[in-house]
Amino acid sequence: MPNTLYDKIWNDHLVDLQDDGTALLFVDRHLVHEVTSPQAFEGLRNSNRKVRHPNLTLAVADHNVPTTDRSKGISDKESKIQVETLEANCKEFGIKLFGMNDKRQGIVHVTGPEQGFTQPGTVIVCGDSHTATHGAFGSLAFGIGTSEVEHVLATQTLVQKKAKNFRVNVNGKLPLGVTSKDVILQIIGKIGTAGGTGCVIEYAGDLIRSLSVEQRMTICNMTIEGGARAGLIAPDEKIFKYLKDRPMSPKDKDWDKAMEYWKNLKTDEGAKFDKEIDLQAEEILPMITWGTSPQDVITIDEKVPNPQNEKDEDRKNSLERSLNYMGLKPNMAAKDIKIDKVFIGSCTNGRIEDLREAAKILKDKKIAAHVHAMVVPGSGLVKEQAEQEGLDKIFVNSGFEWREPGCSMCLAMNADKLKPQERCASTSNRNFEGRQGRGGRTHLVSPGMAAAAAISGNLDDVRKYQN
Amino acid sequence: MQKFNTLKSIPVYLPIVNIDTDMIIPKQFLKTIKRTGLGKNLFFEMRYDDQGKEIGDFILNQNPFNNSKILIAGKNFGCGSSREHAPWALLDFGITCVISSSFADIFYSNCFKNGILPIVLEEEKIKELSEYANRKEEISVDLNENKIVYGNNEIKFDVDKFKKKCLLEGLDDIALSLKKSEKIENFEKDLKNQKPWIFND
Numbered sequence: 167m168p169n170t171l172y173d174k175i176w177n178d179h180l181v182d183l184q185d186d187g188t189a190l191l192f193v194d195r196h197l198v199h200e201v202t203s204p205q206a207f208e209g210l211r212n213s214n215r216k217v218r219h220p221n222l223t224l225a226v227a228d229h230n231v232p233t234t235d236r237s238k239g240i241s242d243k244e245s246k247i248q249v250e251t252l253e254a255n256c257k258e259f260g261i262k263l264f265g266m267n268d269k270r271q272g273i274v275h276v277t278g279p280e281q282g283f284t285q286p287g288t289v290i291v292c293g294d295s296h297t298a299t300h301g302a303f304g305s306l307a308f309g310i311g312t313s314e315v316e317h318v319l320a321t322q323t324l325v326q327k328k329a330k331n332f333r334v335n336v337n338g339k340l341p342l343g344v345t346s347k348d349v350i351l352q353i354i355g356k357i358g359t360a361g362g363t364g365c366v367i368e369y370a371g372d373l374i375r376s377l378s379v380e381q382r383m384t385i386c387n388m389t390i391e392g393g394a395r396a397g398l399i400a401p402d403e404k405i406f407k408y409l410k411d412r413p414m415s416p417k418d419k420d421w422d423k424a425m426e427y428w429k430n431l432k433t434d435e436g437a438k439f440d441k442e443i444d445l446q447a448e449e450i451l452p453m454i455t456w457g458t459s460p461q462d463v464i465t466i467d468e469k470v471p472n473p474q475n476e477k478d479e480d481r482k483n484s485l486e487r488s489l490n491y492m493g494l495k496p497n498m499a500a501k502d503i504k505i506d507k508v509f510i511g512s513c514t515n516g517r518i519e520d521l522r523e524a525a526k527i528l529k530d531k532k533i534a535a536h537v538h539a540m541v542v543p544g545s546g547l548v549k550e551q552a553e554q555e556g557l558d559k560i561f562v563n564s565g566f567e568w569r570e571p572g573c574s575m576c577l578a579m580n581a582d583k584l585k586p587q588e589r590c591a592s593t594s595n596r597n598f599e600g601r602q603g604r605g606g607r608t609h610l611v612s613p614g615m616a617a618a619a620a621i622s623g624n625l626d627d628v629r630k631y632q633n
Numbered sequence: 634m635q636k637f638n639t640l641k642s643i644p645v646y647l648p649i650v651n652i653d654t655d656m657i658i659p660k661q662f663l664k665t666i667k668r669t670g671l672g673k674n675l676f677f678e679m680r681y682d683d684q685g686k687e688i689g690d691f692i693l694n695q696n697p698f699n700n701s702k703i704l705i706a707g708k709n710f711g712c713g714s715s716r717e718h719a720p721w722a723l724l725d726f727g728i729t730c731v732i733s734s735s736f737a738d739i740f741y742s743n744c745f746k747n748g749i750l751p752i753v754l755e756e757e758k759i760k761e762l763s764e765y766a767n768r769k770e771e772i773s774v775d776l777n778e779n780k781i782v783y784g785n786n787e788i789k790f791d792v793d794k795f796k797k798k799c800l801l802e803g804l805d806d807i808a809l810s811l812k813k814s815e816k817i818e819n820f821e822k823d824l825k826n827q828k829p830w831i832f833n834d
Contacts, residue, residue, distance in 0.1 A: 181820045182813050188795045190813060192820055194831050202716065204666035215807070221832065230664065244664035251666050288831070295715040295739060309715035309739055312668075313746035313806065321810045323817060327793070329738075359651055360709040360735055393712065395738050416830035424830045459651050480707065484650050577714075579660045586683070598655040598713060600678050 168434035170331045171400055172366045175306040175431075179289050181323055191326045193318050194288035195305075197274045198225040198261065200252040201579070202293030206316035207255040218322040220260040224283050224414075227252050228273045229579045231266050233542050233569035240266075245580065259319075272545020272571045275299040275387065275513035279379075280547055282412025286401040286428040291318055296513045296595065297396075298389040302382035303409075304401030304431045306366070309390065329395055330440040332365035333433075336373040338447035343629040345523065346381035347515060347593070347612035349373070350388040351453040352445065355463035362394025365441060368433060369399045373447040379408045380519045387514045388595050391460040400432040452628050454500055455597045455610040457488035462597070464500055466615070466627045472496035491599055492607050493587060500625050503609065507590040508539035508620040509602070510566075510613055512576035515593035516544030520613040521552050524593075525560040527617035527631045533565035534623030540567040540582070542574040566620070578603045591619035635748035636803035640730055641773040642702035645692055646766035650707035654740060657711070657719040671718055672725030693726075697769060703730045705763055708756070711740025720747045730774050732781075734759055745796045746806065750776060752790045761786075776801060 169177070182190040203225075210217070217223060230245035240246040249266065256263040264271045270281065275296055278284040284300045290307035291297060293315040300307035310324065318324055334353055354361075367389055374382070382399050389397030406425065409415045416424040451465040464470070473489065473496060476482040489496065494503065510516075510524050521543065533539050541561050543549035549571055552558055558568045575582040576594035584590055584606025593616050597608040611619065614628040621631065662674045679691050687694045693701075704723070710733040711719060720743045723731065731744065732752045744751045752774070754762070765772050765783050772783040776797060781788045799806065810817075824831055 182816050184795065186794050188793075190810060190816070192817075192824070201663050205668050205717075208666070213807070219832075242664075248664050248666060285830075293715060293717075295713065311715055311717035311720075311739060311743035311746060313717060313743065317807050317810065320807050321817060322821075323810055325806060325810065359712055360737070363709070363735060363738060390713075393709070393737060420830035424828070427828065459653075480648075480650055483648075487649070577655075577660050579663065596653075596655070596713060598653045600659055601655050604659070604678060604683075 168437040170433045170437045170439065171304065171368055171398060171431060172306065172331055173437070175287055175289065176328060178287070187327055189326050189328065190323045191289055193291050193322055193324055194222060195283055195285070195290040196223045196318050197278050197290070197292035197297070198223060198315070199229060199274050199292070199294060200227045200248045201229045202312050203255065203315055204248065204251045205312050206319060207259065209316040210259070210319060215320045217259040217261060217319045222322060223261045223319070224278065224281070225252060225256050225261050225263040226271055226274050226277050227266055229573045229577065231572040232580055233572050233574045233582055236266055236570060242581070269546035269550060272548065273513045273516060273573055276516060276544030276548065279303065279383065280412070280545060282409050282415030285409065285415070285424070286405060287431050291324060295390045296387050299383050299387040299513055301386040301389065301396050301398035302379060303405055304398055304428070306396055306398065308396040330365045331438070332362060332367045332394065332441040333439040334367055334369050334443055334445070335371040336369065336445045336447055337371040338373055340373065340447045340450060343452055343614060343632050344450050345612040345614060346377055346384045348450055348453045349447070350385045351455065351460070351463045351610065352450050354388065354392045354460050356443065356445070357392050359391060359459055359461045360393040362389065362392040365394045367392070367394045367397040369397060374399055375402065378519060379404055380517045383517070384514055388460070391595060401428055452612065452615055454615065454625055456492065456494060456500065457485070458491055458597055458599050459488070460595070460597060460610065462488060466500050466625065468500055470494050470496060470498045470500070501627070503625045504589070505537060505591050505609070505619050505624060506588045507584060508537060508616050509542070509575045509590055509592040509594065510540070510616050511542030511544065511574055512594040513544065514595040515613050516542060516548065518548050518551050520593065521548070521557050524613040524617040525557040527614050527628060528564040528566070528621070529560050531564055531621050533620040537620050537623055539565060539620045540569055540575070542569045543571045545571045575602050577601060591616045591625060634746070634803045634805065637729060637748050637750050637776055637800045639773060639775045639777070640702055641771055643697050643769050643771050644703040644705050644732070644762065644766045645698040645701035646763040647692065647704065647706045648763070651709045651712055652706055653713035654711055654716050654719040655713055658716065658722040663716060663718050668721050669725055671722035672727070675722040675726045700727065702727055703732065703772065703774065704728045705732045705759060705766060708734040710736050712737040715739045717743045717747070720744050720749050724749060732759065732762065745800060748800065748803065750774065750800060752781070754788065754790060758788055
């Protein structure tokens with residue numbers, strides 16, 4: 167019987183399958199960060215259990231770390247305790263950790279691929295919903311809760327039920343100025359935030375194949391915003407080339423053996439999908455979110471919706487609530503939305519290509535006087551690379567702040583946050599109420615669109631600044 | 634884990650769709666290294682004003698809903714982050730059953746690890762049950778029988794058999810999986826032969 171890529175990875179990791187379909191799945195790679203792990207380690211200690219495979223586990227502090235000068239440590243007491251707890255736990259249980267002052271430190275979903283820890287055909291988990299990012303390498307990668315983190319630490323397995331197969335095909339070529347961020351926002355707008363619930367999405371089509379590894383990560387990253395547990399893309403030469411000679415990639419004979427296996431990781435002809443949708447790349451335009459859910463998308467040429475046009479009562483109430491929170495009026499043009507802040511970074515768009523894309527727009531330009539803008543590279547290595555290319559100077563000369571790596575204002579657990587009613591064009595992944603700070607208003611955009619907004623002082627069309 | 638069997642309570646109704654885990658428990662409370670004590674911060678931004686005072690209009694601040702054990706909410710409840718702090722906050726507040734027409738996958742699974750029963754019902758039934766919240770009348774949930782009893786009516790609900798057993802008996806997932814240690818070891822042996830690169834050693 168022809169199988170999907172998801173079916174194949176699933177079958178390859180079955181340790182046990184009960185009659186009721188409950189499976190025990192082997193986990194090849196476990197990423198750990200400071201926020202969702204302390205209670206898991208505490209659980210291990212309380213039950214006198216060990217970490218089964220410390221060398222399949224990699225830890226990094228990212229959510230709580232300051233993005234300003236780190237020489238004095240973390241000033242917030244609770245954040246400091248959480249990061250120190252991770253350090254102590256990693257030491258006690260023998261887990262490799264990239265500390266706050268290690269240049270390999272960064273957002274867990276940037277660090278994993280960068281180190282070659284992320285590999286095709288593996289099952290990868292992390293106590294973080296954006297683990298879906300790693301699916302760009304053709305792995306089954308998904309977020310888990312803390313109890314499950316403890317379960318994986320203790321057993322290197324996870325109790326799971328099989329999800330449905332959902333394929334999203336994107337064919338054609340993207341218009342100038344349109345990026346993979348716009349593609350995924352468009353997909354979420356189309357399927358809704360619960361559209362992928364109970365499914366694993368495979369992204370396919372010639373547009374997807376034409377994307378770089380980092381662009382694929384942006385798409386897989388936001389799969390969770392469409393409700394799906396995981397998103398994946400069949401690995402190809404671009405992936406293999408990316409992984410070759412990374413510190414934790416297979417070496418020598420192991421590499422050859424891995425390649426043999428990786429090359430066959432694709433969906434069989436005629437495999438059955440429970441759901442399937444098609445998008446044409448030419449029809450995708452630069453997108454923004456106007457509301458408080460990632461499905462609230464419009465193109466930069468459109469207007470904010472009017473709740474009065476909604477027949478469904480729940481939907482109408484939801485629109486009204488969002489507009490009210492966002493401080494927007496019905497039918498307002500996207501380009502009339504004035505912004506206060508710009509955030510470029512996060513596990514969605516904090517990689518080198520994202521920074522290059524924004525820098526290209528900002529070169530020899532100044533940001534609007536009333537805008538406060540910051541770039542937070544996804545890792546120390548991204549930061550270093552950007553500095554070698556002189557991107558930091560372009561950002562600083564245009565008026566951006568150049569920061570240290572971490573999750574930062576994507577979720578505002580550290581000191582970087584919006585004040586009430588402040589409005590931000592952000593390259594992150596969630597525009598939920600309060601996500602970037604209590605009362606803060608988030609518009610999700612691509613890095614190029616964030617740069618354009620910074621220059622114009624309002625949401626604007628990146629194509630205007632394209633050479 | 635705390636067992637779940639039957640439950641009787643006046644439900645509280647939050648008629649909001651896509652309630653995300655940031656709404657259930659905002660990030661400033663994720664800095665804890667404990668599982669307990671989060672109940673006071675449940676729905677923090679809707680529950681308290683800028684000065685930290687309770688907002689009287691918010692339903693969870695009102696009697697008898699501040700003692701509700703059953704939460705009824707709009708569709709796609711628990712979307713967003715994987716933070717288990719969301720079910721921990723609900724549990725600490727005293728809510729051990731959430732009813733909605735759909736749940737986000739990770740939240741749904743996290744509930745079962747914490748003795749909370751999430752129930753999926755059709756929208757129509759949600760509306761019917763929400764009337765009991767409006768009238769401040771009790772409903773009861775019986776996991777043994779897979780049913781909710783309200784007034785003279787009852788509704789059956791579906792729940793995965795294995796998850797139900799774990800909840801009824803308060804079973805420790807890890808202990809159950811460790812009983813399969815031999816299978817895990819065999820799997821690992823094969824893996825070392827077939828995919829030696831996985832083990833990094």
